Amino acid sequence: MREKILSIIEKNSRIDVKELAVILGVEEIDVINEMADMEKEGIICGYHTMIDWEKTSIEKVTALIEVRVTPQRGQGFDNIAERIYKYPEVNSVYLISGGFDLLVTLEGKSLKEVSAFVSDKLSTLETVLSTATHFILKKYKDHGTILSKKYEDEREKITP
């Protein structure tokens, strides 16, 4: 049941528990308990909303930053990752295999703000060797959702 609940609320976190129980063919109370357990276990980490900020009047700039760092003895990358993810403007931090170590995504009001963060805060961290900043120009698809297109029923009338 867990996987099914998760796959549904991953796409629609606003679905009500009653409906969830109906479409899964289980009892409402079981859904409630299962979700509460998953929240406790940290499987469900939040119920966020997918927003296309482009369509609002709010200016936002998103950047992907490749960061190369020197891992620390006994700590690996965890320490430096923590130092980075504590900044509220940082959206996500991933440890990555390949040509660099950490992938940091960042949201700022403007290009200037993001650059300032990179040059003043990120690059100056002791263990950071280098950074490469990529600004996102357009989001086509995010979290499995295609942002630009609206679904239209294109099925034609057909007999039989």
Add this chain to the structure above:
Amino acid sequence: MRNPLADKVVNIKPSGIRKFFDVVSEMQDAISLGVGEPDFDTPWHIRDEGIYSLEKGRTFYTSNAGLKDLKIEICNYLRRSQGIEYRHNDEVIVTVGGSEAIDIALRAMVNEGDEVLIPQPSYVSYEPCAILANAVPVIIELKAENEFRLTAKELLETVTEKTKVLILPFPNNPTGAIMEREDLEKIAEIVIEKDLFVISDEIYAELTYKEKHVSIASLPGMKERTILINGFSKAYAMTGWRLGYACGPKEIMEQMIKIHQFAIMCAPTTSQYAAIEALKNGDSDVEQMKEAYNQRRRYLLHSFKEMGLECFEPFGAFYVFPCIKEFGMTSEEFANRFLQEEKVAVVPGTAFGDCGEGFVRISYAYSLENLKVAIGRLKDFVEKLRKEQKR
């Protein structure tokens, strides 16, 4: 000038669904629950394979019976899902949808005056195809109290000396009924005893919500008497690709392929390449779509229960077939008023045979969001009708 038309064709009634849809398409903000095809796009990896085949210049005919690799995959699929062994070289024909398979199977098997048993309510093309093949269609009226399954008794009552073919349309459009192993065993016994043949239309085989679908061809002694028809439209959301297949005894296939090669040549090449990919790597897509259908099915049944609308639990296809007899009107009247007053289109049960009277077909090949709006309107409508009746 003399009459250019053939009486046989002129006398065939046009399908009842059509006039309905004509009204729907004219109406603004009407919601249709009438469509009989999946709302999903064909999974991308399958489409991609079609595109790739075009890029590689695979734009020629295939052999009449279809690409060898596809026929092998079809045999593999039937082996793993049904445990039936078909030979790819002479027991499989790839057709233009399941519809073509129905047509050529009937034409290859019946002589003038042979009786073809057609359980109804069912898909609308069996009867005209039988007529066009000069056979005599004999209708078996299935009943709601049997969950619209075909019973041995009903079959025995309709078999005559002239009966040659039984059409077995399960999982069923429009009722959503299925036939389980025990049901099929009883039918198979009679089929063998009375020396009949079966055309088993299993186009919805992948969409069952109870036990896995069982083909009658998998029962002892039945493979040699059965034309198994399936296709890619419903399971893989590939309706527009027009691809199906028929499997059966070599002697029958040899004759079917004659009609197929002279009328059709071969099924579309691009579609055949895409279908190989579907059978090889499409299982998880089918599973996902099936889960979505099942969620919608549960939602609809739950909603009917809440509004007190009678409906047996269907375990197949993507249709529910609620009973509207309590409102004292025909299914066509019901469907018409529902469309005019609430702007929701459902198909009257009578479009699938006279015994569909008193029922309507609701398709759940629509998103839950869509269904919710429609069900809200159905609830209003049902309440209104009940109030009218009290007066």
